Amino acid sequence: MTATKKDPVVVILQLSGANDPLNTIVPYTNPYYRDNRPKVGIPEDQVIPINEELGFNPNMGPVQKLYEEGKVAIVHGIGYENSPRSHFRSMDIWHTCEPDKVGTEGWLGKVIRDLDPKGSNVLTGVNFGQGLPRALALRGVPVTSVSDLASYGVLSEIPGISSERERDRMLDLFARIYAPTIGTGPVMDYLSHTGQNVLDGADIIRVAPETYSSSIEYADTPIARSLKSVAQVHLANLGTQIFYTQHGSFDTHFNQLPQHTRLWTDVGRAIGDFYSDLQEHNASDNVIMVLFTEFGRRVKDNGTGTDHGAGGIAFVIGDQVKGGMYNEYPSLKPEHLTQGDLEPNYDFRGFYSTVIERWLGLDPVAVVGGTFEQLSFV
């Protein structure tokens, strides 16, 4: 195991589908906001004010409470130039830091490689969810991807097995038939790595729910289940430094207000419970949570929802985060919009660089492909 109990930990929460920044941190006194959001606006009396211009979406109470405690950094105007407004493409850009070509190497895959160069702990990076996000994909870097923590492991349910000894022999055989073989091609190699990692990770990670106890009762929502699993693995001290999970869909073209309400109610409560859980176990001070989305949404509503936009919003939450707002809130003035969208004023690769260098203590240049302006939230 390479990591120790107090090594820095990052929990990534991807808000899939493009979260609307204008209805997340609401410019509630800005007349352009009212002009552009006749149908998909949040009334002034519902906003939880931060200052005289901006306020939280009313369903973000638990996040706002952490903000009051100085533990939340809000990053405005985040994005990149020539935002393509395609979910797939934009998510790939966020995942690979390659805005100009199609990248295949995930930025967190590189981070995990740098945290654990020998790949000695297959749990350095753990994804909770279905399917591995490209951010974590890097050939040769083991990442454990778990859909259900309690039942993780191979050959665990074969009716014909006659004894424990036979099962052990089969697991041993499994390990041998997944041994890397030269010249069988990249996909076979990938399957070898994946198979070996699964064997290594299963024995360790199954301990996590068994040793966990907490007074926190998480809600019965997908995001709450994911963050509870994150808490369980974190509290089991298995050396995990990168956690990844996601929630969605924030793609609110239609009927946005009720959809967005439910999304932030679920996400907000899950974040609040997660932090309370870590605090209860005195295990929160080496953790930051990073929330991002692939792009923002159009300034002008379409009658019931909002279309794909450009500049978005990100959050960093944690005991050691310097709370507050970073970067200018992008201007809503018509002459400052690009194709009707907020113009990003800050490159997401600088945001990543801040997390990589100031929090994880690694060199960000090779990970994000250059040097970008960092912020001071950690």
Next chain:
Amino acid sequence: MTTREQISLMSHLMRRAGFGAPISEVEDRVTKGYEETVEELLNPADQEPLDEDLLYRYFPNYEGGMAPNQAQAQWIYRMINTKRPLEEKMVLFWHQLFATGNSKIDNPPELTQQIAMFRNHALGDFPALLVELAKNPAMIYWLDNNGNHKGSINENWGRELLELFSMGVGNYSEEDIKEASRAFTGWTIAPKIPRLPLGRFYWDFEYKPEDHDSADKTFLGVTGDFNGQDIIDIVVKQPATGRFLCRHLYNFFVADEPQVPSWNITPPTDPAAIDVLERTYHDSSYNVASVLRVLFNSDFFKNARFKHVKSTAELVVGTVRMAQGLSGPQVGYQSVADECTYQGQELLNPPSVESWHTGEEWIDGGALVRRVNFAAKYFSNTDLEGIRTIIDYIKARGTLSPNEFLDSCLELMGPIELGNSTYQELLKHITEDGDLSWDSSPDTSESERRIGILLAMVSASREYQFA
């Protein structure tokens, strides 16, 4: 005399053009002939349709099932029991291409209607399918064309029609998207019957001429007072569309290509194959069956054995079909449907309109664990009809050396081709347990059990992940 090569080739065809077949079916099809089987697959109407009424008699809640996994189970039932395997495989192809998800639709019966529409047009003309797609209520709601109005466009459908459903990124301008969207104004859903108190109702397409923008549009360099149908007529003629569709067919049926978003930058792995398919697409006036006829009879297809990572549905349904773990109306389809979800392909609920990533991206660590456990559970179950058939074939060969035992299992499961190291390790393992003997009743039951365990270990291998 049936040769091993004929069995291998037919087995390959059935894995790709369907969801695999047990050895008995493969042998029957070899007798019938390869090209004859291709023709049979391309003409599904010649085979009996599935008796859905029978299913509903057993499971009344599947008809218009409101729980997502009832709708999924109903489809899984078809994949496993159909006598028209290519038709059902094409339904999966169109679902993966025109990915529509219950996460937003929240009306599983409506998605089942969309799937039925794919079935009706599974092997027909591409333009007709696109028109039906544009009128499909689930698709209209999924991509917000009900919010696309004269004077106030919502470009979601217009964009994805071009980017994901026909031409591919890089072959049109942002202006083309807006113009296409204008042409589809007025294509909407009739007012829905409220869900409460009686539940969900089917939705209906409605064309509202008063909400249609009938002014001139300029789309892909052509100007006219286009309606949606005109846009589709222009789209299907584009070289980019033929290329895009044929690459999808190649990626689905022949061999894994790089992920879709890179296609405007990365050329096809086998450009000559794509050229042949593309030409057929245009020469046949955009007929899908014609393209597939060329594809299945080509050398590039026949030589692509085990060059394709099984999708979740291919692995799950293929395993159940080979083991004959389920047939006809019985309990169990819902848990098979759930299994697809847990392995990363939640049917009727793709992660987004961009669908699932394919190839090795089907298999992360979590998915591998479940794939292995699922297949091993079926193959080690010596009570299942498909496994009993394999046992009977092996039994008929008498006492077998470990070598013969392993070769027989591989032959009857595919034949599957194992890498040398996998083969040697499996051989070493079974050699430790001696010859397979049928001399006494205890020997027989132990031999049957050992066959099950060996089949399970083969199904747990890396090689089994490929079709």
